[in-house]
Amino acid sequence: MSVARVVRSIERAAAAGDEAGLPHRLCRAMCESLDMDGASMSLMTHTEARQLLCASGDEALRLEELQYESGEGPCMTTSESGTPVVCADPGEYLTEWPIFGSRMREELPRVALVLALPLTPSGARKPIGSVDLLRHTPALPGDQRMAQALAAARSVTDILLDRALRHFGGTEPLPWEPSDVIDAHWGRARQAAGRLAARRNIAVPDALALLRARAFATGRPLPQVCADLFDEPT
Incomplete structure (x- = not known):
């Protein structure tokens, strides 16, 4: 799938329903267009103000939880650095995140690849959050796949800012499900x-x-x- 087709699939997903289901549709579209088995999305990921937006299933949710509990992991790194992070075969070697890595090997043995992407608005330098994509087979993303993933993440960011900016930083709970x-x-x-x-x-x-x-x-x-x-x- 070309980069343009990946972006179009994200845009179609955003337009396919109401605001409450927006993050879930975006996560599902990223999984389908990038051939991934799970996705999660959060705002201000590396800060104490971290806010979960979506987890596509139990594995994706536990991946988010483990990073929040340990205070480290690929989504924390990508949110802080603004660069994508690939964690391949996490069960086969010690990761750079010792606490998260040990818990992940124990609790998520089926996850063979995590691709963490920054949610960076177009024209900006700092991310507003991150997306974690997980896969059960350890195929490393090549240049084309990485270009698709980064384009998808940028599209997701701009859609979130366009459709939901008024909710960020407010006192009311975000209107997203569940x-x-x-x-x-x-x-x-x-x-x-x-x-x-x-x-x-x-x-x-x-x-x-x-x-x-x-x-x-x-x-x-x-x-x-x-x-x-x-x-x-x-």
Whole structure:
């Protein structure tokens, strides 16, 4: 598929439904046009204000969770650096992200390739987030495939900014589905960090680090750890 056809497939997906399902349609279109088995998308990925927009399935969601819990991984790197990151055969060698890498090998053994792409607006230098694409076979992207992937990511970024800019940075929850998953995995984590910070008289980033450490130590997803905090008596 040519770069132009990949971009057209992204644009058709964006126009094919309402705003609530926009990120999911974009993730699905990227998977179909780039021959990938899963996708996830987040804003401000390498910051404490990180916001999940979409995960196409359980594997893609857990890939996002593991990176958020460990504070490292390909999507964190691509969001900070603005360059694509290819993580091939993660189960066969030590990655540059030791905590994330070990958890990924244990929990996502079927994932043989992760391609992380920055969401960089046209004409801009800094990304506003990232997309993670996963594959069950470790075929490395060649020059043409990488060009297609980067063009798709740019198209996705411009569509998000054009159709949803008014929602970014607001106080209302983002209108995207599944809203309960998005809130549970990111909104509630920030709320839990704020509650723990107030309880222990520490900074919010330090509280979030404690929650991440608890998730890592227990092997439980961060949303479950945060839910426990809300169940504890104040």
